Amino acid sequence: MLFDVKPKEERKDLYDRDKEVDEIKESIERKVWLTVYGMRRLGKTSIVNVAVNDPNYIVVKVNLMRIYDPKKKKYPRSQFMGLFLESVNEVVRKYTMGGRVIRFISNILGIDEKSFLEFSLVKIRPKLKKFRSEDISSVVKELDELAKDNKKGLVIVFDEAQELMKVNGINFPSIFHDVYDYCKNTTVIFTGSMVGLVENMLKGLEYEKPFFGRFIRKIKVERFDEEKSKDFLIKGFKEEGIEVKEEVINEAVRRFDGIPGWLTFFGAEYSFRVKHGEKADINEIEMMAIEEVRREFKDFLLSTQSPERYSAVVISLDRLGGKGELSEVNKVVNSLIEEVPEPRVYEILNRLVNLGFLEKEGEEYTLPNDEPDRNGLVLAAKDILKNEK
Ligand SMILES: Nc1ncnc2c1ncn2[C@@H]1O[C@H](COP(=O)(O)OP(=O)(O)O)[C@@H](O)[C@H]1O
Ligand SMILES: [Mg+2]
Incomplete structure (x- = not known):
């Protein structure tokens, strides 16, 4: 279903994005590593899920959102190790193979294989x-061999690879170089919402020991244009068996500005209300989306050195x-607010872009055009400034 709010897994549930999916599949065939980046809710996770959903691949998904916490400057090493091993565990169970890998990991941990399999x-x-x-x-070398044998x-x-930079005490550049050199059957895919941060991470990776002549391909995920946004909503409502007036569709497209995540959320919520005989009000649904951004951004603001200055920058824009x-x-x-040096404003603006x-765009900094993001950011900033005063 197009209006399923979880990240999509199946081709039939993903609207458009053929180009991105094909590019990813082609990269995997050629073992070209890649990053898929773009702002939140544009569909990166969905696109990658669909592209790797293929019986010819064995896929390890390390979802860093599971440890994401804006309030934390660093994640303990063991937290990442837990996530990594759990991701490997999911794979060996899914493909009911990997005796060697299971033995290898259980040995290092000093536990029996059953405990690892049960992920106790x-x-x-x-x-x-x-x-x-x-x-x-x-472990990756073992998996690479295993995949090759099969x-x-x-x-x-x-997924959300910028979080790797916050993991304490693991030398990722060295690990990735090892994998690049020894695992010829492996493709690594990074995704990231914090575009600038992912780019910095990859630059770090390439700088430390250049990937001589090899490169990491970049795929940028963009918003839907107006026509696609409309078509997405029309097809989605048709699947739900719900009739919606054209004005409502146009209004939703105007407010949600081609962001698939918001269009999906709107479609799901609107359909649910109509099906249950409730009033389906676009304002109310938009408010829910605004509140989500407001919470997220407030958490972020409170994690910065100077929530007040960050807030003032957003309100100024x-x-x-x-x-x-x-x-x-x-x-x-x-x-x-009282005196903030211009270089500091510059720093804050760029951090928010990153x-x-x-x-x-050029020399201009812009707030997002869609209502949920724009209002959510501004409301969170106002919450903070109000409290400070
Ligand atoms: N092309 C698409 N077709 C259908 N639904 C989509 C599409 N892109 C995104 N979505 C939906 O939008 C939301 C956000 O998608 P997600 O893949 O989590 O984005 P991201 O990883 O970029 O934050 C999810 O509810 C997902 O189901
Ligand atoms: Mg995602």
Whole structure:
């Protein structure tokens, strides 16, 4: 169903995106590593899920959203190891193979194979310290061999890969170089919402020991255009068996600005209400989306060094009609709160761009155009400034 709010897994549930899916599949065939990036809710996870859903691949999905916490500056090493091993565990169980891999990991952890297979956290958690960085590459080598013996390609997906940089005490560049050099049957896919951060991570990877002549392919996921947004909603409502007036569709497209995640959320919520005989009100549904962003962004603001300054920057952009150059933003910021040096405003603007909250076009910084993101950001910023005062 198009309006299923979970990330999609099946081709039939994914609207459009043939080009992206084909590019990913082609990269996997050629073992070209890639990153799939773009702002939140554009469908990166769905696109990658669908592309790797193929009997010719063995897929390890390491979903870093499961450890994501904006309030934490660092994640303990053992937390990442737990996530990695759980992801490997899911694979060996799904494909009911991997005796070698299971033996290998159980040996290092000093537990019996059954405990690993059951992924008994009580037994595993205290042993995670024994799992060293190098062991990650060794496990991948084992999986690479296993996939090859089964005439399949190994694909490893790091979803929201920028979080890797927050893991303490693991030398990822070294691990990735090892995997690149020794696992010829493996493709690694990184996805990231925090576009700038993912790029920095990859630059770090390439800088430390250049990937001589090899490169990591980039796929940028964009919004739907107006026509596709409309068509997506029309097809989605048809699947749900619900009739919706054209004005409602047009209004939703205007408010949600081609962001598949919001269109899906709107479609699901609207259909649910109609089916249950409730009032289906677009304003109410939009409010729910705004509240979600407001919560998310407030958590983020509270994790920064200076929530007040970040908030002032967002509010200034709003006052400037949603976009402005550094000097303009600086002026408004300094009228809102006491003295903030321009270089600091510059730093904050760029950090917000890197994190995917704002966009930069030429010299201009812009708030997102869709109502949920734009209002959610501004409301969170106002919440913070109100509290400070
Ligand atoms: N092309 C698409 N067709 C149908 N639903 C989509 C599409 N792209 C995204 N979605 C939906 O939008 C939401 C966000 O998608 P997700 O893949 O989680 O995005 P991201 O990983 O970029 O944040 C989910 O509810 C997903 O089902
Ligand atoms: Mg995602």
